Amino acid sequence: MRVYPKPLEIGDEEGFSTGKDLFGKSNLASGMSHLVATVEDPLVIAFDGQWGSGKTTFLKMWAGELRKSGHPVIFFDAFENDYVEDAFAALAREIIELAEEKAPQKGKVIEDIRDKASQLGVLLLKGATKVGVKVAVRAATAGLASADDFKDLGEDISKEVEGAAEAYMNQLLDQPRKQKQIAEGFRKALAELPGLLAPPTEGEQQKPLIFIIDELDRCKPHFALALLERIKHFMSVPNVHFVLGVHLTQLQGSVKYAYGNNIDAAAYLQKFINITILNVETITNKDNTxxxxxxxxxxxxxxxxxxxxxxxxxxxxxxxxxxxxxxxxxxxxxxxxxxxxxxxxxxxxxxxxxxxxxxxxxxxxxxxxxxxxxxxxxxxxxxxxxxxxxxxxxxxxxxxxxxxxxxxxxxxxxxxxxxxxxxxxxxxxxxxxxxxxxxxxxxxxxxxxxxxx
Structure with a gap:
């Protein structure tokens, strides 16, 4: 006798054709595929539904359909990765791993994006308060950087920094040109990645890289919001789209937790999200919901x-x-x-x-x-x-x-x-x-x- 349903296993390229689409969502998936394939400008799409409404299953099946049609796809479980100190490092790691898997022959290009990601990750980490970073630097950067990358930081990062906000602003004022150059270098390398992963044939439109981030609303609030901020400031480039599996009501709670109850959480999230797609049922037969x-x-x-x-x-x-x-x-x-x-x-x-x-x-x-x-x-x-x-x-x-x-x-x-x-x-x-x-x-x-x- 079973008392728990066995988790539905969905292969990377199964899609909706294997009899597992219990709720008939393939048409919605086709519409979303058409959207991301048609729009070149960077998109952040929120796939919004309450916890337990089937978002993860749908997104995994949709990812399979995208892969079958030739799109490079990253599926990232944010909840499983919110132990990483810096959200940028977690995202960059996924991009580099996909590049290494799908285009290992392009070693120089991959090394370039790895180098740019490492530089930007180090720069971002410098600007934040860190306690005992030298002990756990690889965990903090999701393995992108080693302790040697921080040897020039001196006492500023080897002990607890007092007045984190002031220290961060001083860094911004001291090295604005360097920060801008590093960020632009990473964005340029990222923009070239879709063409490397899915080279278009003559007359064919470039297939974008689709980065699916699931379970965003279940993360620690600071990590969830940091992911959104990193996407907007450093990963908003043509032909790279982000799709968020999220319950926006819960994510609004994270915004209020971070910035106080007086903030308009819905308006704040609109700065990061271009399109919201609701995962709701349109009931046509009340006995067949x-x-x-x-x-x-x-x-x-x-x-x-x-x-x-x-x-x-x-x-x-x-x-x-x-x-x-x-x-x-x-x-x-x-x-x-x-x-x-x-x-x-x-x-x-x-x-x-x-x-x-x-x-x-x-x-x-x-x-x-x-x-x-x-x-x-x-x-x-x-x-x-x-x-x-x-x-x-x-x-x-x-x-x-x-x-x-x-x-x-x-x-x-x-x-x-x-x-x-x-x-x-x-x-x-x-x-x-x-x-x-x-x-x-x-x-x-x-x-x-x-x-x-």
Whole structure:
């Protein structure tokens, strides 16, 4: 029995043609490919979606399509690299590694861009406060520079610098010409790189280098913002485009963390981002949403029973309805199905498993632990359950006007059920030897949802 979905493995050149495009995003990818291939001016594109909405999977597939069409592509996980002290070094390392892999015969060109990147990286590092840099200089520069590159810095960098802002400004004033020359040298070398990596045939437009930066919103705030600043000031050259996998709302939080709550974070980010593409679903069929598709996928890979006795169908509808209302992500759905697969897998088939009840309790366990605790203690009220579960509106108040799920919750939790409800529950109580209808919620919470053996 599986309780966690296996991570979707996507090869470097798989693209969208291998049956892994669960949500039908290939048309969006084609549009983005046309955009980056058509525009020569440097672009920074934000692919904006909340955490767990499938951004990484989409961007990896899109990267595969770009590679198949001949574009040089870098896929960079910013979250995995935010231990690097200087953001420029982390970006430059990826560029140099791609150049070494794709064009090893162009040794002189690669050495030139490596040299320019090293010079600029050292210059940027000089202007910042560093404590014990000589001990960890290679980590700070992502391996671009060695300790020898800093031998001329003297005491300024071998110990903690007081008044970092003042020291940095002094450096800017002392060596503006040198800084400008080094930065321009790096930009020139970078601008020549797309032609080296993807030489155009006669009459063909130059294919740009696409640098995809994923998980930007999960980085340490100073690293995420430094990446944006380094891109704008040192890597904005023709035929080099950056695509950011990011939840902009979270990144705005990083801006406020760094610069204070009074800053207009959205306006600040507009200085760095040219185009925003929203990773949102356009729902045409409310019963076939991305959440439905992903729920069906999870049911398969987790081997959850789907026979006539399995509660998965009604559990799924309850779960999806609440997730849609709360605007939760696919990642939340994974957590829900982990709990649900354990509950179904560990509970004998001859025991009571009411899908509508189970789905609601799983969502309480994740989103409202206070209500789930009440359910385990037998203290949950019908009003509390209805407010959380948000049943679809009916036309009346009788059993015939309520859906199957609402009928069961009303039967289990109402203070004085109607004759219709009592009749409705007779067969269940007889089949499972339930003495008190109010025990159903308590039993399901304790002996199904939280069952361990």
């Amino acid at each position: 991305d959440l439905h598709k992903y729920a069906n996928y999870l049911t398969g890979i987790l081997n959850i029973r789907t026979d006539s006795e399995s509660p998965i169908s009604t559990s799924k509808e309850t779960i999806i309805r609440i997730l849609q209302y709360e605007q939760m992500s696919h990642r939340t759905l994974e957590r829900v199905f982990t709990i649900l697969s354990l509950a179904i897998g560990l509970t004998p088939q001859d025991r009571l498993q009411l899908g509508g009840i189970m789905g609601g309790l799983v969502m309480m366990k994740l989103l409202r632990p206070d209500l789930f605790r009440k359910a385990k203690q037998g203290l949950l009220s019908l009003q509390e359950a209805k407010e959380f579960l948000r049943f679809p509106p009916g036309e009346g108040y009788g059993v015939e006007d309520m859906g199957w799920e609402e009928t069961w919750w009303t039967y289990c939790l109402s203070e004085s059920p109607s004759k219709d409800l009592e009749e409705f529950g007779k067969s269940l109580r007889f089949r499972y030897s339930i003495r008190d209808r109010k025990d159903i919620i308590k039993y399901t919470a304790n002996d199904v949802i939280d069952r361990l053996i």
